[in-house]
Amino acid sequence: AQSVTQPDIHITVSEGASLELRCNYSYGATPYLFWYVQSPGQGLQLLLKYFSGDTLVQGIKGFEAEFKRSQSSFNLRKPSVHWSDAAEYFCAVGDGFQKLVFGTGTRLLVSP
Amino acid sequence: EADIYQTPRYLVIGTGKKITLECSQTMGHDKMYWYQQDPGMELHLIHYSYGVNSTEKGDLSSESTVSRIRTEHFPLTLESARPSHTSQYLCASSPTRGGNQPQHFGDGTRLSIL
Numbered sequence: 478a479q480s481v482t483q484p485d486i487h488i489t490v491s492e493g494a495s496l497e498l499r500c501n502y503s504y505g506a507t508p509y510l511f512w513y514v515q516s517p518g519q520g521l522q523l524l525l526k527y528f529s530g531d532t533l534v535q536g537i538k539g540f541e542a543e544f545k546r547s548q549s550s551f552n553l554r555k556p557s558v559h560w561s562d563a564a565e566y567f568c569a570v571g572d573g574f575q576k577l578v579f580g581t582g583t584r585l586l587v588s589p
Numbered sequence: 590e591a592d593i594y595q596t597p598r599y600l601v602i603g604t605g606k607k608i609t610l611e612c613s614q615t616m617g618h619d620k621m622y623w624y625q626q627d628p629g630m631e632l633h634l635i636h637y638s639y640g641v642n643s644t645e646k647g648d649l650s651s652e653s654t655v656s657r658i659r660t661e662h663f664p665l666t667l668e669s670a671r672p673s674h675t676s677q678y679l680c681a682s683s684p685t686r687g688g689n690q691p692q693h694f695g696d697g698t699r700l701s702i703l
Binding site: 511520521581 | 593595629630631632634637640647648679681692693694695696697699
């Protein structure tokens, strides 16, 4: 069965600084990978997805993620963080049909 | 933009009551899901459906039940609410075509059982 690990529970970044959120997955086949963001009191919004092809994936709000098969990782990056990026970020892996397994999430705090 | 709606957004209710959480989507998606999410924790799949008259239990055991009589509607019911049911419940949907398509989420129902 697939699994996802997000090793950082909380991360604090200064506004304007770069960001990298870590995600490691376990899955026997080619994974379907997703990053979602959840603002307080809201549902999850899709930031980006990886199915195949180019390992660097561009998403909304200036986010990107890189798939590294050798490291079983799918880290999320943003070159310059804005205060509005403060939220909970979830990495997820799909089983190729329709079930997703989510990580425990990383809470991003943005300091002035 | 996804159009998936959950009502109520917040519900505080006493033990023993019957509760139905509503979820509707206007995108014509065949697949729908219910997740349970505790604060600071990951989402756990409790129910899903591949289409009308299809319902399956998810990875996390739940005392709730679901039904799928219409494509757009996927309500979740608790026959007798208990404090252990206190949580946030998120509904999602996705299209049928090939592999893992992104799931679109509603804003959730935050349920508190007294």
